[in-house]
Amino acid sequence: MLSYLVNYLPENKDIKGTYSEPFVGGGSVFFNMNSKNALISDLNSELITLYKGIKLYPHKVWETFETFPEGKTAYYKIRNTVIKNKPLYYRAARTLFLNRTCFKGMWRHNRKGNFNVGYGGEERRWVITHQNIRLV
Numbered sequence: 303m304l305s306y307l308v309n310y311l312p313e314n315k316d317i318k319g320t321y322s323e324p325f326v327g328g329g330s331v332f333f334n335m336n337s338k339n340a341l342i343s344d345l346n347s348e349l350i351t352l353y354k355g356i357k358l359y360p361h362k363v364w365e366t367f368e369t370f371p372e373g374k375t376a377y378y379k380i381r382n383t384v385i386k387n388k389p390l391y392y393r394a395a396r397t398l399f400l401n402r403t404c405f406k407g408m409w410r411h412n413r414k415g416n417f418n419v420g421y422g423g424e425e426r427r428w429v430i431t432h433q434n435i436r437l438v
């Protein structure tokens with residue numbers, strides 16, 4: 303969709319003040335804008351945790367993401383981890399891990415607020431590289 307949408311977006315030089323994107327999601331439009339002065343937000347607080355973690359601790363997020371074991375058993379163990387008192391970089395890495403290894407990258411919670419998408423495999427996990435995290 304991005305190649306279609308860019309035709310309707312302003313150029314960075316034409317944006318006066320702050321570029322604001324309240325439904326940032328995966329950020330394809332935001333990252334394409336490459337704006338130096340931007341405000342992003344999203345209803346999904348775990349997604350915002352992921353962006354904050356990457357912003358503050360890109361290397362720790364990557365190292366943690368990389369060291370999560372592969373396979374279905376590990377996936378459910380990490381999915382069931384209580385994250386309340388875990389550091390920001392861990393919560394960010396876990397969100398990235400769940401998004402990349404759950405079924406088709408779906409995002410869904412049960413009534414208790416726990417992420418409950420089943421395991422989807424490792425194929426989509428290693429599309430992400432350390433370099434991607436640094437660029438983000």
Ligand SMILES: C[S@@+](CC[C@H](N)C(=O)[O-])C[C@H]1O[C@@H](n2cnc3c(N)ncnc32)[C@H](O)[C@@H]1O
Binds near residue numbers: 324326327329331349
């Ligand atoms: C399709 S994604 C956005 C795609 C993104 N703008 C891009 O460039 O790829 C939609 C996002 O909107 C968020 N969202 C849905 N309802 C919202 C609301 N009421 N307030 C803030 N964010 C919301 C969702 O959590 C989701 O991450």
